[in-house]
Amino acid sequence: MASAMSAQTSLGDYYSAVQLRQDRWSALREACEALNRTDQSAAKLDAAVEKARGLLAALRPIEVYWAFPGRASFEHLRKLLESRQFDELAFSTRRVARALTSGAYRRRSVPVARAEGEYDEADDDLHTSIESRALLKPYFEVLIVDQMTDYQERFQRQSLQKIRRSEDAFTYEAVVTPSLEDALIAILFNHNIQSVVVRPGLTLKSENNLPILQRYLTRLQDEEVDELEPHEYGPELCRLIAKVRPELDTYLITDRSAEEVAGLDLGLCRRVFYNQEDFLELHLNILRGVGARYKTPFFSALKEYSKQPTGVFHAMPISRGKSITRSHWIQDMGAFYGPNIFLAETSATSGGLDSLLEPHGPIKEAQERAAVAFGSKQTFFATNGTSTCNKIVVQALVRPGDIVLVDRDCHKSHHYGMVLSGAQVVYLESYALDAYSMYGAVPLSEIKEKLLKLKAEGKLDRVRMLLLTNCTFDGIVYNVERVMEECLAIKRDLIFLWDEAWFAFARFGPTYRQRTGMNAANVLRVRLRTQEHAAAYEAQQAELQDADIETLVETRLIPPPNARVRVYSTQSTHKTLTSLRQGSMIHVNDQDFKGEVEQSFHEAYMTHTSTSPNYQIIASLDVGRRQVELEGFEFVQRQVEAAMSLRRAISTHPLLQKYFKVLTAGDMIPEGFRESGIESYYNPQQGWTDIWESWANDEFVLDATRITLTVGGTGWDGDTFKTQILMDKYGIQINKTSRNTVLFMTNIGTTRSSVAYLIEVLVEVAKELDELLDDASRMERLAFDRRVKSLVVDVPPLPDFSRFHDAFRSSGDTPEGDIRSAFFLSYDEENCDFMPLDGREMDDAIAAGQEVVSASFIIPYPPGFPILVPGQVVSAGILAFMRALDVSEIHGYRPELGLRVFTAEALARHAGQTARAAE
Numbered sequence: 026m027a028s029a030m031s032a033q034t035s036l037g038d039y040y041s042a043v044q045l046r047q048d049r050w051s052a053l054r055e056a057c058e059a060l061n062r063t064d065q066s067a068a069k070l071d072a073a074v075e076k077a078r079g080l081l082a083a084l085r086p087i088e089v090y091w092a093f094p095g096r097a098s099f100e101h102l103r104k105l106l107e108s109r110q111f112d113e114l115a116f117s118t119r120r121v122a123r124a125l126t127s128g129a130y131r132r133r134s135v136p137v138a139r140a141e142g143e144y145d146e147a148d149d150d151l152h153t154s155i156e157s158r159a160l161l162k163p164y165f166e167v168l169i170v171d172q173m174t175d176y177q178e179r180f181q182r183q184s185l186q187k188i189r190r191s192e193d194a195f196t197y198e199a200v201v202t203p204s205l206e207d208a209l210i211a212i213l214f215n216h217n218i219q220s221v222v223v224r225p226g227l228t229l230k231s232e233n234n235l236p237i238l239q240r241y242l243t244r245l246q247d248e249e250v251d252e253l254e255p256h257e258y259g260p261e262l263c264r265l266i267a268k269v270r271p272e273l274d275t276y277l278i279t280d281r282s283a284e285e286v287a288g289l290d291l292g293l294c295r296r297v298f299y300n301q302e303d304f305l306e307l308h309l310n311i312l313r314g315v316g317a318r319y320k321t322p323f324f325s326a327l328k329e330y331s332k333q334p335t336g337v338f339h340a341m342p343i344s345r346g347k348s349i350t351r352s353h354w355i356q357d358m359g360a361f362y363g364p365n366i367f368l369a370e371t372s373a374t375s376g377g378l379d380s381l382l383e384p385h386g387p388i389k390e391a392q393e394r395a396a397v398a399f400g401s402k403q404t405f406f407a408t409n410g411t412s413t414c415n416k417i418v419v420q421a422l423v424r425p426g427d428i429v430l431v432d433r434d435c436h437k438s439h440h441y442g443m444v445l446s447g448a449q450v451v452y453l454e455s456y457a458l459d460a461y462s463m464y465g466a467v468p469l470s471e472i473k474e475k476l477l478k479l480k481a482e483g484k485l486d487r488v489r490m491l492l493l494t495n496c497t498f499d500g501i502v503y504n505v506e507r508v509m510e511e512c513l514a515i516k517r518d519l520i521f522l523w524d525e526a527w528f529a530f531a532r533f534g535p536t537y538r539q540r541t542g543m544n545a546a547n548v549l550r551v552r553l554r555t556q557e558h559a560a561a562y563e564a565q566q567a568e569l570q571d572a573d574i575e576t577l578v579e580t581r582l583i584p585p586p587n588a589r590v591r592v593y594s595t596q597s598t599h600k601t602l603t604s605l606r607q608g609s610m611i612h613v614n615d616q617d618f619k620g621e622v623e624q625s626f627h628e629a630y631m632t633h634t635s636t637s638p639n640y641q642i643i644a645s646l647d648v649g650r651r652q653v654e655l656e657g658f659e660f661v662q663r664q665v666e667a668a669m670s671l672r673r674a675i676s677t678h679p680l681l682q683k684y685f686k687v688l689t690a691g692d693m694i695p696e697g698f699r700e701s702g703i704e705s706y707y708n709p710q711q712g713w714t715d716i717w718e719s720w721a722n723d724e725f726v727l728d729a730t731r732i733t734l735t736v737g738g739t740g741w742d743g744d745t746f747k748t749q750i751l752m753d754k755y756g757i758q759i760n761k762t763s764r765n766t767v768l769f770m771t772n773i774g775t776t777r778s779s780v781a782y783l784i785e786v787l788v789e790v791a792k793e794l795d796e797l798l799d800d801a802s803r804m805e806r807l808a809f810d811r812r813v814k815s816l817v818v819d820v821p822p823l824p825d826f827s828r829f830h831d832a833f834r835s836s837g838d839t840p841e842g843d844i845r846s847a848f849f850l851s852y853d854e855e856n857c858d859f860m861p862l863d864g865r866e867m868d869d870a871i872a873a874g875q876e877v878v879s880a881s882f883i884i885p886y887p888p889g890f891p892i893l894v895p896g897q898v899v900s901a902g903i904l905a906f907m908r909a910l911d912v913s914e915i916h917g918y919r920p921e922l923g924l925r926v927f928t929a930e931a932l933a934r935h936a937g938q939t940a941r942a943a944e
């Protein structure tokens with residue numbers, strides 16, 4: 026599929042300039058090989074020359090942003106074409122295209138011109154072993170921003186090359202661009218760039234008008250760069266780089282005085298140089314900057330430790346592999362994993378290692394580095410998944426009786442967290458997507474309304490936390506900054522817990538980053554301190570003096586300047602980045618952490634963390650952090666590209682459209698929450714939509730890397746399609762399904778070929794269905810149509826959270842409930858009874874006004890969140906939904922007994938006790 030996108034494919038068909046570049050090089054290689062054929066007429070040859078010339082011209086504006094093959098080599102190709110040295114041209118183009126694909130230019134110098142007597146070599150780079158590749162020096166590119174003559178540019182390049190030393194840990198090449206805009210294009214396009222050197226001669230505007238590259242500049246629209254004076258370009262560029270690629274090292278070289286520069290906002294600029302030509306100093310700084318990100322304190326300590334000879338008089342017989350090498354029966358385990366993992370297995374916390382529970386050494390440092398990488402103030406590693414992280418955060422912050430607002434379809438670890446902490450829970454309703462049997466996310470109006478009602482009842486001081494899932498399993502992403510701003514306007518010290526189990530990667534894509542908890546927290550911290558903000562707040566306060574709840578819900582509220590930024594996010598690093606399973610992180614950006622939370626956080630961390638945490642998981646978190654800081658941008662970019670080509674391929678393939686549909690933002694987010702009006706990311710008529718604006722402003726956006734495909738049209742429900750078709754027949758693994766959809770998740774390891782394979786499979790499934798229906802009898806056809814109708818049309822509406830029974834509620838009109846006492850009330854068998862789902866018993870009871878109250882969590886898979894929690898009243902809607910569910914797995918429900926409910930006596934007794942306690 027990829028190679029089919031050749032030179033004929035129009036620009037609008039490309040989501041990414043990286044793919045465009047790859048495909049143009051392949052097309053050029055093919056064109057040059059065609060030139061080299063001797064059996065063609067002069068006219069044909071001229072046409073072929075013209076084509077190659079066109080491709081070279083099309084590549085030129087792209088290649089200026091990359092160090093390889095570089096300007097001189099590119100010029101060499103052009104000269105070979107013009108002098109009609111087709112054999113040489115074919116050789117050189119082939120070599121460049123191959124080196125770009127294999128990445129050989131990163132490992133060794135790849136001269137473009139053929140040396141005397143040299144033959145075409147097979148590229149052995151692809152066969153290099155992992156071990157030998159680990160010994161090579163990593164390669165990167167340094168962007169130098171300055172308007173230079175060719176001579177000056179060569180001088181810069183050569184000066185940096187001459188300084189290279191054999192002891193350098195990395196190698197790099199320079200890319201030179203003249204202007205601020207070019208520099209921004211370069212850092213958003215060329216993922217090899219790790220450092221940027223901003224020199225005083227840079228200009229403002231780019232002369233490049235390639236639309237696919239210009240698209241990157243739309244991100245600047247809200248920045249008023251046009252009004253800058255030339256001496257401000259450098260500092261402004263440093264600031265913008267910090268905004269779009271904060272992980273890069275930026276160096277500003279200036280000819281202005283130190284005092285003038287000292288007062289400027291330079292983003293995350295590492296150093297300012299006053300001497301333009303001190304190349305050694307610059308070189309050493311560049312290497313040190315990349316070296317700091319490359320450093321993996323705990324992984325390195327573990328490697329060192331595993332080399333030391335030690336005698337083990339401690340636990341862990343597997344340590345150093347002793348229990349395996351001496352075994353007669355488990356040798357295969359040793360053979361499978363290799364020796365290193367056992368050499369690195371230890372229970373020691375000294376000898377260069379560290380303790381996760383009381384870190385002072387390399388684990389502490391690894392966590393500090395992760396905090397920098399993810400934009401938090403503190404980061405804590407967890408070796409037991411985000412399930413544990415969620416419980417830690419909730420226990421650390423929520424005291425018994427505190428009110429917590431939680432999205433109802435959140436992960437079950439939160440519900441258990443509420444039980445453990447004794448929170449009074451207010452469940453928030455997500456908007457429902459009944460047609461696909463899934464929930465979206467919680468509208469901001471719902472959150473504000475609940476908060477304002479709590480305020481009206483005088484309960485705001487008990488409200489402690491808002492807990493939301495960002496992004497949801499299906500890919501709905503909140504406008505994190507806006508949610509926090511408006512909630513802080515109602516309660517100025519509200520704590521936010523963003524469950525980003527699926528969103529760790531988001532930090533490393535500039536579009537995605539703006540919707541992460543940590544980024545939004547940092548933006549808010551700055552904004553709340555500004556004069557403009559204080560003025561806007563005062564003005565709004567005057568306007569809203571006597572406003573009622575309805576008006577406040579409709580108004581975009583501004584938080585007071587003295588609001589506290591208190592944000593936590595929990596991430597399953599292992600779900601979206603490189604880490605062993607269960608590797609997760611808690612990121613903290615809480616202005617009151619040190620003063621108020623540190624101690625209780627420590628206790629909660631101790632409650633839930635094993636005293637034998639797995640070192641391999643911790644080491645993998647450390648290495649995963651190194652990876653994202655150095656190539657997270659590249660990997661996320663590739664992931665989004667792969668997802669976008671999958672979306673495009675399915676939505677334009679005529680056969681696939683008969684049975685499948687990729688759900689778009691328009692399908693998954695109601696219109697009122699999409700202020701930008703964006704319907705889909707790809708439209709066959711218009712090509713790609715630039716998603717930046719919608720990601721900057723809309724209430725909800727769709728994470729394009731999660732692709733929901735409707736499969737109801739095939740007559741199979743989601744679960745059958747997943748297990749019987751995708752898994753059993755084609756070996757494709759997926760996780761989530763709904764009644765009529767399946768979810769394909771791309772990740773940073775997804776390749777263009779795995780995308781192509783998935784399309785092939787879907788096409789095959791569609792073809793088989795076509796054939797089956799062609800040969801079907803009238804009755805078979807009718808049965809098929811009926812199945813499709815039942816899956817696509819007759820979908821049971823998703824039920825709302827009903828309410829907690831009064832026995833578990835405090836006074837007043839607000840909905841908070843005491844889930845903990847309901848949970849423990851059910852421990853006593855005598856308090857509970859079972860009611861069968863089938864039959865009329867439950868309906869009759871409800872019709873007669875009896876309140877049927879669940880004694881347990883009932884969690885069907887899918888959708889995977891509780892449709893009933895302990896203490897919740899069973900409504901007719903919930904009953905209908907449970908009966909209509911055709912899933913095989915319902916946790917907490919025992920079909921042979923029925924639904925576990927509280928007895929009326931238990932409820933009455935509990936209500937009495939609660940009332941007495943309140944007196």
Ligand SMILES: Cc1ncc(COP(=O)(O)O)c(C=O)c1O
Binds near residue numbers: 410436494498524
């Ligand atoms: C939203 C959400 N939060 C938390 C978790 C738990 O994460 P972990 O598997 O890392 O424990 C999951 C798991 O699927 C999840 O979907």
